[in-house]
Amino acid sequence: MTTGQKIAALRREKGMSQEALGEALGLSRQAVSKWEADQAVPTMDNLVELSRLFGVSVDTLLRQEEALPDKAEEAPADVKITAEGLKVSYAPALTKNTKWFVIVVAVLIAVSVLGNLYALVWMRAMQAQVGNLASQVAQISAQNRDSSAVPQSGTADGDGLTDYDVVYQLKTHPNDPYKQFLQISLSAYPANARPDAERAKFIMRSAGEQWTCDAVWQKEGGYCAETEIPLKDSMDVVLMLIDRETDAVRTLPLEKLDGLREEFSLQMDAAWVDGNGITSTDQTTTVKGRLSCRVSHTNTNVDGGFPYEPERCEVLLRQDDKILESCQLTEQVFDEEYGQVYFYGDIDWEAAVTRDQVTLAVQITDTSGRVQEWPIS
Incomplete structure (x- = not known):
């Protein structure tokens, strides 16, 4: 005994x-x-x-x-x-x-x-070794799952999950366009569910951080939940079932998500197609010419080009945190073959500062409200 x-x-x-x-x-x-x-x-x-x-x-x-x-x-x-x-x-x-x-x-x-x-x-030493082995097995199992599609879904055999779904989309903080987070919808269908005898939680883990939300039992079966977490590059999603009487825990892995930042990242190339671009003297910096900005997706595997379309392109001339000049590029061309958007605009600025005192940057705002910025020369 x-x-x-x-x-x-x-x-x-x-x-x-x-x-x-x-x-x-x-x-x-x-x-x-x-x-x-x-x-x-x-x-x-x-x-x-x-x-x-x-x-x-x-x-x-x-x-x-x-x-x-x-x-x-x-x-x-x-x-x-x-x-x-x-x-x-x-x-x-x-x-x-x-x-x-x-x-x-x-x-x-x-x-x-x-x-x-x-x-x-x-x-206790043996229990620690067993716990470490179980953690390694769970991690290897999660890494072997395919996580390339959005939304994520799959099936599991035995005493685990019969089905699950992980659907996520990018959101931008209403007061900070540089701060993004993920809005996640989760559902899971355990093979041996006991909603009257156990509590359920969805857990998302990323690089030592963890976010938890309570799962609700649906009338048609299965647990579901919606939550928002900071945008991370990768995370593990699991369903935790806790026995109400004994506090015994069952942990069922749903999905390992990788490359999330890449899915929502853009890249930009700028070139002067006419004019002198940016020049300077001892006391003056001049920015003059026609600027072309090409915006494309960093992940070439994303079907359809952009999860969120580039909506606004603005060129900024800054001295430290102060904006000296700004100009929105209004002419827009979409290249369907390569999934790229081109912005064009004419710039004619003169600032009474030297070249080493200012920076020139392109700022892109997409349809999610997110803002990304790149320096240009």
């Missing part, structure tokens, strides 16, 4: 509930439940208290090969053994033989405690 099974059997033999045992030890019912489900191991102090309460040795509780006695043996009425510091105190009526008996018992308990401590350390 495991330690948890022995605690459960002894508790029932005493006619105690999990809550009553927890109160006797100054703990919660959930802590007792995790012991009995072998999801946690009692501390040494708790093991000593359990040993005292149930009338069995700590060694009997920890060692699986050690069977429970038919009836717990009680210590002699005139002998008092305290756990603190493994000290032995003698009642006044003890005889010499009884004193030696108590000393032998104390030595045996000390040996047992040391053995149990070694077993506990060994057990």
